[in-house]
Amino acid sequence: MRKRIEKLKDELVKRGLDAFLAVQNTRYLAGTTAAKAVIVPTEGSPLLICSRLEFDQAKRESWIRDVRAFSGWKAPLRRGERVIFCKPWQLVANCMQELDAQAVGYDHARREFIRKLRAAYTASYRELPELMLKLRKIKSREEVSLLRRSAKIATKGMRCAAESIAVGRTELEVAAEAEREMRMAGSEGTSFPTIVASGRNSWLPHASATRKRLRRWELVVVDLGAIYNGYTSDMTRTFALSPTKKQFTLIGLVRRAQKAAIGRVRNGAKTSDVDKAAREIISRAGYAKFSPHGTGHGVGIEVHEPPGLAPDSKDILCEGMVITVEPGIYVPRLGGARWEDMIFIKARGTRILTSLEEI
Amino acid sequence: MRKRIEKLKDELVKRGLDAFLAVQNTRYLAGTTAAKAVIVPTEGSPLLICSRLEFDQAKRESWIRDVRAFSGWKAPLRRGERVIFCKPWQLVANCMQELDAQAVGYDHARREFIRKLRAAYTASYRELPELMLKLRKIKSREEVSLLRRSAKIATKGMRCAAESIAVGRTELEVAAEAEREMRMAGSEGTSFPTIVASGRNSWLPHASATRKRLRRWELVVVDLGAIYNGYTSDMTRTFALSPTKKQFTLIGLVRRAQKAAIGRVRNGAKTSDVDKAAREIISRAGYAKFSPHGTGHGVGIEVHEPPGLAPDSKDILCEGMVITVEPGIYVPRLGGARWEDMIFIKARGTRILTSLEEI
Numbered sequence: 101m102r103k104r105i106e107k108l109k110d111e112l113v114k115r116g117l118d119a120f121l122a123v124q125n126t127r128y129l130a131g132t133t134a135a136k137a138v139i140v141p142t143e144g145s146p147l148l149i150c151s152r153l154e155f156d157q158a159k160r161e162s163w164i165r166d167v168r169a170f171s172g173w174k175a176p177l178r179r180g181e182r183v184i185f186c187k188p189w190q191l192v193a194n195c196m197q198e199l200d201a202q203a204v205g206y207d208h209a210r211r212e213f214i215r216k217l218r219a220a221y222t223a224s225y226r227e228l229p230e231l232m233l234k235l236r237k238i239k240s241r242e243e244v245s246l247l248r249r250s251a252k253i254a255t256k257g258m259r260c261a262a263e264s265i266a267v268g269r270t271e272l273e274v275a276a277e278a279e280r281e282m283r284m285a286g287s288e289g290t291s292f293p294t295i296v297a298s299g300r301n302s303w304l305p306h307a308s309a310t311r312k313r314l315r316r317w318e319l320v321v322v323d324l325g326a327i328y329n330g331y332t333s334d335m336t337r338t339f340a341l342s343p344t345k346k347q348f349t350l351i352g353l354v355r356r357a358q359k360a361a362i363g364r365v366r367n368g369a370k371t372s373d374v375d376k377a378a379r380e381i382i383s384r385a386g387y388a389k390f391s392p393h394g395t396g397h398g399v400g401i402e403v404h405e406p407p408g409l410a411p412d413s414k415d416i417l418c419e420g421m422v423i424t425v426e427p428g429i430y431v432p433r434l435g436g437a438r439w440e441d442m443i444f445i446k447a448r449g450t451r452i453l454t455s456l457e458e459i
Numbered sequence: 460m461r462k463r464i465e466k467l468k469d470e471l472v473k474r475g476l477d478a479f480l481a482v483q484n485t486r487y488l489a490g491t492t493a494a495k496a497v498i499v500p501t502e503g504s505p506l507l508i509c510s511r512l513e514f515d516q517a518k519r520e521s522w523i524r525d526v527r528a529f530s531g532w533k534a535p536l537r538r539g540e541r542v543i544f545c546k547p548w549q550l551v552a553n554c555m556q557e558l559d560a561q562a563v564g565y566d567h568a569r570r571e572f573i574r575k576l577r578a579a580y581t582a583s584y585r586e587l588p589e590l591m592l593k594l595r596k597i598k599s600r601e602e603v604s605l606l607r608r609s610a611k612i613a614t615k616g617m618r619c620a621a622e623s624i625a626v627g628r629t630e631l632e633v634a635a636e637a638e639r640e641m642r643m644a645g646s647e648g649t650s651f652p653t654i655v656a657s658g659r660n661s662w663l664p665h666a667s668a669t670r671k672r673l674r675r676w677e678l679v680v681v682d683l684g685a686i687y688n689g690y691t692s693d694m695t696r697t698f699a700l701s702p703t704k705k706q707f708t709l710i711g712l713v714r715r716a717q718k719a720a721i722g723r724v725r726n727g728a729k730t731s732d733v734d735k736a737a738r739e740i741i742s743r744a745g746y747a748k749f750s751p752h753g754t755g756h757g758v759g760i761e762v763h764e765p766p767g768l769a770p771d772s773k774d775i776l777c778e779g780m781v782i783t784v785e786p787g788i789y790v791p792r793l794g795g796a797r798w799e800d801m802i803f804i805k806a807r808g809t810r811i812l813t814s815l816e817e818i
Contacts, residue, residue: 133665133667134665152751152752153664153665153751153752154663154664154665155751156662156663156789156791157663157665157666160663171751172769172771173769173770173771175747175748175750175751175770176747176748177748178748178749178791181748208569210567210586210588211570211586212586212588227569227570227571229569229571272642272643272645273643275642276639276642276643277639279638279639279642280635280636280638280639283631283634283635283638283639284631284632284635286631286670288652288667289648289649289652289653290648293647293648294648303515304513304515304516304519305512305513306492306493306512306513306516307516308492308647311645388534388535389534389535389536389537389540390537391534392511392512392514392530392534393511393512410531410532411531411532411534412531412532430515432515432537
């Protein structure tokens with residue numbers, strides 16, 4: 101995590117900034133969910149800002165030693181408890197003053213927060229949401245190992261879903277079983293609301309899981325993800341209950357499209373080319389108008405991060421990125437099908453993190 | 460949901476605005492998770508903005524009839540599919556132009572988004588995050604019924620957690636069982652990462668659930684919540700495994716503090732008085748410095764909404780609010796204890812939504 105700070109500092113120097121205020125990327129920089137903000141000066145050690153009730157947790161979980169807690173009201177303190185009785189923006193202003201920061205970047209904050217901060221401590225404040233995303237795009241070895249673990253948990257969840265799917269069960273039941281499996285395997289929760297979309301729900305790409313029962317001649321799209329130590333995963337499979345020939349063909353088609361796209365994934369490839377590879381196969385089969393979304397996205401702390409893999413994407417794939425490849429086809433009345441895996445891009449070659457070949 | 464729109468329109472007229480752009484409160488206004496934005500003009504019907512892949516879902520789920528979809532790239536369309544090939548801010552700009560809106564309020568959006576929107580369509584744009592929160596503070600009958608259902612699911616989860624707690628089980632296992640129970644009962648997920656905090660984790664108010672095993676002489680704080688049709692719940696109980704006398708006393712104390720605070724909850728009461736009632740009992744027992752957080756908060760679409768119940772709160776409780784009352788005491792080495800219920804405030808009297816008296 102110290103390396104991230106160093107990289108961030110390099111970026112700050114390049115942009116002529118004295119400090120960075122992270123309000124959204126706190127876990128990435130501090131390694132705890134207890135931080136409300138992290139202040140990274142170009143010189144010196146970072147500061148962790150938290151509320152009084154999260155002070156002990158921040159101290160226990162974060163590698164950052166300088167932890168400063170605020171409380172909106174005065175109250176007696178425990179021995180050794182260091183709390184400043186003020187509003188969060190006042191504490192941030194105090195820290196900026198202490199650092200003598202003239203030019204401050206920040207990832208994202210409410211307009212009102214920045215307005216108050218500026219009134220309390222005059223400096224030039226610049227919103228730079230892209231800066232952290234740029235750093236986060238390339239994963240460290242440690243991050244890849246957490247993502248691999250997260251992907252493994254998702255794979256377990258998918259196997260459980262596969263075993264739970266049967267005519268007469270509800271979408272909700274399948275989701276509940278898969279989620280329990282992931283939780284037991286150490287997931288902090290789901291990286292998004294688990295999708296178990298059968299029949300008429302299967303052709304909605306962003307369906308959830310309902311009380312609807314699974315029936316014969318239906319496609320069932322299962323899209324799920326775990327969170328492991330803050331790192332998300334994302335995986336989709338499409339199952340079929342006594343499918344018609346056309347439904348069976350649809351699944352084969354997304355699988356072929358995915359395979360073709362994965363074939364293009366490599367260090368230096370254009371993201372739009374990966375998308376194109378999948379889209380060409382789908383178009384050739386006559387389903388172009390049924391494929392409304394891009395072919396994938398980056399995965400990390402958030403389940404949707406840059407780079408995007410769509411016809412209008414401008415990104416280049418690089419060593420250290422972890423992305424999904426997930427072509428989807430959604431045909432009203434026939435059904436929807438999507439097939440998604442997470443892929444780690446190495447200097448040479450790739451590695452699929454969500455392998456479940458038996459399904 | 461039409462009533463909400465009418466109330467919002469009244470607020471717009473009061474503030475001299477022609478339209479409101481909701482980016483965060485989309486589900487509240489549109490009744491679907493598929494909307495990326497909702498535009499409410501002071502005159503005429505609201506518009507729902509979504510991405511192409513969510514068009515069908517928005518049409519199926521929302522009461523808003525005017526659904527407009529965007530797609531960042533050109534692609535063939537299905538018969539009947541209406542999509543505008545542009546960026547989201549371009550579509551919003553087009554709609555504002557069509558409405559001839561001169562003064563536009565919005566709940567929250569990235570600075571960059573508003574900058575682009577302003578460049579595409581000149582108008583006065585004002586960030587008004589408080590406006591929607593003000594409306595959301597008072598719940599309609601329909602909302603209270605959803606919150607009641609959500610609270611009932613949380614109660615089921617808590618009962619399941621109570622049954623799962625035993626020496627030797629992990630915090631994670633207890634969380635997994637409780638979450639599965641809530642999911643099976645129709646929850647969309649958890650309203651926050653379930654807390655099962657035992658022993659040394661119990662005195663961290665915002666702990667999560669880890670692989671740590673439950674042991675004797677430990678307090679176990681379980682804090683969980685469901686989501687039902689978008690409405691969250693929040694409930695805490697503290698369990699004890701062969702507690703010491705002091706630990707037992709601690710639980711009794713938070714329960715008494717909670718009872719005293721609930722005794723003050725009524726239409727017209729000051730939120731700070733409710734907090735004070737709990738704090739006085741805790742202080743008298745000599746634990747003032749171990750009670751670092753406020754006594755409660757509003758619950759609705761978000762699990763933490765206004766009003767806050769803390770020493771520095773200025774709110775007045777009103778008919779139609781749903782709040783939590785949750786005093787907590789966290790004593791290093793001894794253990795943490797918190798007791799939380801959801802309460803609906805009626806014109807006369809209150810109703811506890813998370814009743815589980817047998818635990």
